[in-house]
Amino acid sequence: MAREPKNFDNLLGGNAKGLSDLQLKAHFTLYQGYVKKLNEIEQKLGTVDKSAPNYSFNDYSELKRREPVAYNGTFLHEAYFDNIGEPGTEPPAFFKTAIAGAFGSWDNYLADIKAAAASAHGWVLTCYGYADNKVRNVLVQSEHHVGLFADTHIMVAIDCWEHAYFMDYGTKKADYIGNLLQSINWKTVEARSKQSPMNPDAPRHP
Numbered sequence: 001m002a003r004e005p006k007n008f009d010n011l012l013g014g015n016a017k018g019l020s021d022l023q024l025k026a027h028f029t030l031y032q033g034y035v036k037k038l039n040e041i042e043q044k045l046g047t048v049d050k051s052a053p054n055y056s057f058n059d060y061s062e063l064k065r066r067e068p069v070a071y072n073g074t075f076l077h078e079a080y081f082d083n084i085g086e087p088g089t090e091p092p093a094f095f096k097t098a099i100a101g102a103f104g105s106w107d108n109y110l111a112d113i114k115a116a117a118a119s120a121h122g123w124v125l126t127c128y129g130y131a132d133n134k135v136r137n138v139l140v141q142s143e144h145h146v147g148l149f150a151d152t153h154i155m156v157a158i159d160c161w162e163h164a165y166f167m168d169y170g171t172k173k174a175d176y177i178g179n180l181l182q183s184i185n186w187k188t189v190e191a192r193s194k195q196s197p198m199n200p201d202a203p204r205h206p
């Protein structure tokens with residue numbers, strides 16, 4: 001069954017600090033495009049000829065190569081829109097304490113996000129790594145899947161692609177990040193973090 005894009009109109013009207021309705025609506029349209037392409041790829045993969053896959057070019061091979069772009073383009077945007085829109089809220093105690101433990105302090109974490117955002121032209125994701133039990137900010141660039149660490153649990157997603165802020169900020173990306181960090185929906189982030197081993201009561205990862 002075809003996937004429907006989620007509605008994020010709750011962010012309009014100033015609920016995502018520093019992002020205008022014009023900017024957000026343009027971004028929603030881009031996100032909807034990824035959902036449409038993911039549906040198209042999945043539908044075509046159901047019927048495409050798999051008898052002659054090839055590294056240089058083949059219909060099946062090319063669909064498989066582009067599948068993670070549409071998949072991550074869809075779900076990273078949903079993670080991003082889901083974790084913004086609560087301006088002025090404080091991070092809940094569990095997440096703040098756990099992150100402070102991982103980064104040395106909460107301020108160190110925010111400084112690392114800002115430095116990562118200045119380094120990125122794609123995504124900045126705060127992730128828990130099951131492989132080494134570390135929390136780190138990860139840059140995902142070039143495509144929506146390039147740079148994503150294996151076996152990680154995404155807790156914070158920040159879109160640093162220019163399309164996310166350029167109408168409102170031009171080249172002033174640091175101002176976009178500064179305002180966005182004041183608009184994070186920390187309750188959503190905390191709920192995600194509690195699903196990771198940062199929470200001793202979380203179900204064990206297989």
Ligand SMILES: [Fe+2]
Pocket residue numbers: 027030077159161163164
């Ligand atoms: Fe985006």
